Amino acid sequence: MKMRRTEILESACELYVQDGLDGFSMRKLAKKLGVTAPALYRHFESREELIIEVLGEAYRLFAEYLYRALKGVDAAQRIQMARAEYLEFALSHPRMYEALYVSPELVGVVAECDEINQLGCAVGQFWVDRVRECIDAGILRPGDPRDIATTMWAHSHGLLSIWNRGLLGQGEAEFRRFFHQSCDRLFTGIESLDAVTAISVDWRQIVPDPVE
Amino acid sequence: MKMRRTEILESACELYVQDGLDGFSMRKLAKKLGVTAPALYRHFESREELIIEVLGEAYRLFAEYLYRALKGVDAAQRIQMARAEYLEFALSHPRMYEALYVSPELVGVVAECDEINQLGCAVGQFWVDRVRECIDAGILRPGDPRDIATTMWAHSHGLLSIWNRGLLGQGEAEFRRFFHQSCDRLFTGIESLDAVTAISVDWRQIVPDPVE
């Protein structure tokens, strides 16, 4: 049975999603494909190379979700859609989402892998751009777009990270509501104020379609 | 050489910190202690039991940091100190910090381990209590203390999680400043407003002493 790289990679992604980084072995992957382990080395130099490719797929899929937010008609809608797409990706592909944050040393020389680094930077830049256009539109207060984007990113990632590990004790539907509620809290702040203005676009109006 | 449980556990914590969950093996631990692996089974039933104990130590150390924030004179100072102690623990013991968020399934039956669950709940309750007393004091806007605490927790954890994995490209000193700046952003919110009030206690006045 002749195998192409893409078939192996596809199966490798499934294995990674099922068994995680540690559970990912060449022998298991070979069995999944109905071949023996040495056959894989005709197509990939090592386990490490395969894992790097899997991480690349994770980034590509993530970007696929995020960029759909660009269909929003204005800055406010785009940043709200980006939030919704971020949530959607993390919930639809939790292991792939985790993969985005796997420490480089664990997979080997990922730090030296330009392909992964560039994909990561592109995602970061996406958020900075969304924030900048919201500042320009007067929706967000002036400030360094990078700093503000990082705050938003941290909040979203932290929430998903905590929920994925089962520390919130909520079902998915309940968590979805809480995620948006919590994002709104970041927008409006939590300290005592007399009056608070609300962002114009309601997240409930934005329901992302499933990707793939 | 006679060994007591506590000596093994102490060494186990060091090994966990150095090599992480996957790198933690009975053989390595035995070598570290100058004995052979089977000797450890006189004191601990299995690797899993040892790891659960290590996680317990992580939670205890974490609580040690957090509870120092109770020395603050009022609700505002206590929540700001709690924030500073959270940061301090995560930066001083990054592997222990990660351990708090390790998925239960990875270490085995941790989900069934009441000791760990209770420690985790106690930490969560600490945050809820800090938020509640701030609401009562009029420092935070009214709302469900649990929801608000979760938002704060998520933001802090997300930031630390992202920085620990080297995604922010900042040195520690720079990150410390950013952490507090970002927490302030959560307090005040980010959306456009005409006037913003600032929280009364400045985090720079609160520098936690190192624990142990």
Added chain:
DNA sequence: GTCTATACCCCGATAGAC
């Protein structure tokens, strides 16, 4: 309480036949 020896797993990667 610790040792040696061992049973029995899984793993990455290679050599050489087909």
Added chain:
DNA sequence: GTCTATCGGGGTATAGAC
């Protein structure tokens, strides 16, 4: 391009001597 066979390493855990 895939196979079998194998090298050399890691691991948990137990049996039985001392």
